Amino acid sequence: MAQALYTPGLGYYANDLRKLGLMPGSGSDFVTAPELSPLFGRALAAQLAQALEHTQTDEVWEFGAGSGALALQLLEALGDKVRRYTIVDLSGALRARQQQTLEKFGERVRWVSELPAHMQGVVVGNEVLDAMPVQLLARLDGVWHERGVALEPGSQRLVWQDRPTSLRPPVEIEGRHDYVSEIHPQAEAYIRTLAGRLQRGAAFFIDYGFPEAEYYHPQRHMGTVMCHRAHQADTDPLADVGLKDITAHVNFTGIALAAQEAGLGVLGYATQGRFLLNCGLPQLMEQAELPVRTQAHKLIMEHEMGELFKVIGLTVGEPWLALGFSAGDRTHTL
Numbered sequence: 093m094a095q096a097l098y099t100p101g102l103g104y105y106a107n108d109l110r111k112l113g114l115m116p117g118s119g120s121d122f123v124t125a126p127e128l129s130p131l132f133g134r135a136l137a138a139q140l141a142q143a144l145e146h147t148q149t150d151e152v153w154e155f156g157a158g159s160g161a162l163a164l165q166l167l168e169a170l171g172d173k174v175r176r177y178t179i180v181d182l183s184g185a186l187r188a189r190q191q192q193t194l195e196k197f198g199e200r201v202r203w204v205s206e207l208p209a210h211m212q213g214v215v216v217g218n219e220v221l222d223a224m225p226v227q228l229l230a231r232l233d234g235v236w237h238e239r240g241v242a243l244e245p246g247s248q249r250l251v252w253q254d255r256p257t258s259l260r261p262p263v264e265i266e267g268r269h270d271y272v273s274e275i276h277p278q279a280e281a282y283i284r285t286l287a288g289r290l291q292r293g294a295a296f297f298i299d300y301g302f303p304e305a306e307y308y309h310p311q312r313h314m315g316t317v318m319c320h321r322a323h324q325a326d327t328d329p330l331a332d333v334g335l336k337d338i339t340a341h342v343n344f345t346g347i348a349l350a351a352q353e354a355g356l357g358v359l360g361y362a363t364q365g366r367f368l369l370n371c372g373l374p375q376l377m378e379q380a381e382l383p384v385r386t387q388a389h390k391l392i393m394e395h396e397m398g399e400l401f402k403v404i405g406l407t408v409g410e411p412w413l414a415l416g417f418s419a420g421d422r423t424h425t426l
Contacts, residue, residue, distance in 0.1 A: 093225035096333045098182060104334055105183040105223070121337055122320040124219050125298070125364070125397060126161035129388040131380060133165020135371040136216070136296075139405075139416040140166060141173055143214045143294040146412055150175040151213030156220040157181050160193035166216070167197055177201045178213075207289050215286065215295035221347065222299050222339040224282060226274040228315065229261060230254055234268055241330065250330040262346065263308045272315040273308060274340050280350035283406075287354030294407040295356075296416070298364060300400045301342030303425045308343075316341035344404055345426045351406045359405030360417025361426055364391065365398025367416040 097103045110120050125132040144150060150173065157163050157179045167177055177200055181187050187203055194201045228239035237254035244251045265271050286295065301307070307316075319326045321336035329338045348358050362370075368391055377385045390396040402422075405414050417423075 093329065093338055096329065096338055097223065097225070099334070102334050104337055105186070107334065108185045109335070121322060123323070124158055124161075125391055125401075126165060126218065127159060128397075129384065129391055130161075130165050131373060131376045131384065131388045132368070132391055133162050134169045134376055135368045135373040136162075136298075137166050137169035138371040139296065139367075139414065140214050140216065141170055142415050143296075143407075144170075144173050147212075147214065147293045147408070149213045149293050151178060151211075152176075153178045153180065153211065153213050153215045155180045155215065155217040156223065157190050158186060158218070160190035162216075162218055163190065163201070164193055167194070167200070174200070179203050180205070180207065207285065209289065210291050211289050212292045213290075214293050215290065217295075217297045217299075219299055221276075221279045221282075221297055221342045222301070223337070224276070224279040226276055226278070226317070226340045227259065228317070229257070229259055229273055229275060231265065231271040233270070236260060239272070250333065252330070261308050262343075263304060265308060266310045269310075269313060271310075271313045273312070274315055274317065276340070276343055276346055279342065280346050283347055283350040283356075284354040287351060287356045287406075290356075290408055292408055294359065294405065294414075296403060296405050297342075297347070298367075298401060298403050299342045301344050301402055303361075303422075304343055304345035305425070307341065307345070342402075344402055347404060348423075348426045356406045356408060357411040358423060358426075359407050359411050359414040360421045361402060361404045361423045362417050362420050363399050363422070364401035364403055365394065366420035367403040368392055370416050370418050370420070 097105050100106050140152060152174050154163055163177060179190060230237045230239045236257055238257040238259055240253050241250055242253035261273055261275060317329060317340045319329050319336045319338050344361060377388050392398040403416060405417060
């Protein structure tokens with residue numbers, strides 16, 4: 093998965109193909125909330141403004157900034173509350189697009205390819221954790237295997253290959269049926285690294301996923317790995333490698349535990365719909381034109397992005413009452 097997404101010049105996020113956009117006709121593969129509606133960033137900015145004030149910081153760090161749409165929305169909404177906006181992105185093609193989008197902000201925006209040893213500020217990541225490589229585990233006839241990728245003998249075709257492993261999902265999977273799922277060591281390691289570098293501040297991650305009990309439910313026996321191309325989804329990451337996105341849903345319990353074990357506090361965990369309502373999206377929609385309101389509805393409707401997407405908030409030091417989790421907090425489900 094790491095090679096398919098990040099190999100220089102060949103991987104999906106390392107080539108020049110267009111990725112983000114509203115419609116397949118644009119040559120894009122998928123749309124994220126900031127491209128769907130500018131009100132996403134404006135609502136999120138209310139939470140970031142509170143976090144900046146509470147933590148007495150003036151820098152925003154965005155991981156995986158995509159087209160730059162979210163950065164644009166946040167910078168416009170936050171104004172002089174942000175002295176510097178730092179983007180951490182591994183994709184050269186996306187970085188070029190971001191630089192064009194954010195040109196008017198000049199030196200207030202900078203790009204880095206890795207975390208510094210020490211940092212302060214408010215971190216945001218929209219659909220970042222789902223793109224971090226996972227390990228596949230398969231229980232076959234009662235025996236656990238790690239599922240890897242091999243070349244089919246006598247050809248150059250990629251095929252699955254299983255080998256017995258001592259690795260296990262974090263919870264026992266009830267039943268004796270065959271079962272495929274993922275574990276997320278890289279995403280959890282990233283959270284621990286962030287915790288070690290962030291001296292003062294908070295972090296908010298928005299992504300699709302579940303708490304552990306839902307993620308590893310016995311009926312979810314086919315895992316969550318999905319591919320996206322031309323606004324169509326499929327479940328075969330071995331086809332068209334490098335030409336489509338590969339993702340896995342986020343185990344938010346694992347993220348919360350990794351954060352706590354590394355010294356961060358959990359501010360809250362909520363659906364994207366509830367989080368945006370708490371951050372004032374209805375008031376923003378009242379002031380918007382009808383087409384903008386129509387698109388913004390997709391951010392909060394349960395059958396669109398409102399329920400599947402979740403938001404988790406983390407902080408250095410003792411947790412505080414964060415705006416986005418003031419109602420509908422689901423931390424107890426983690």
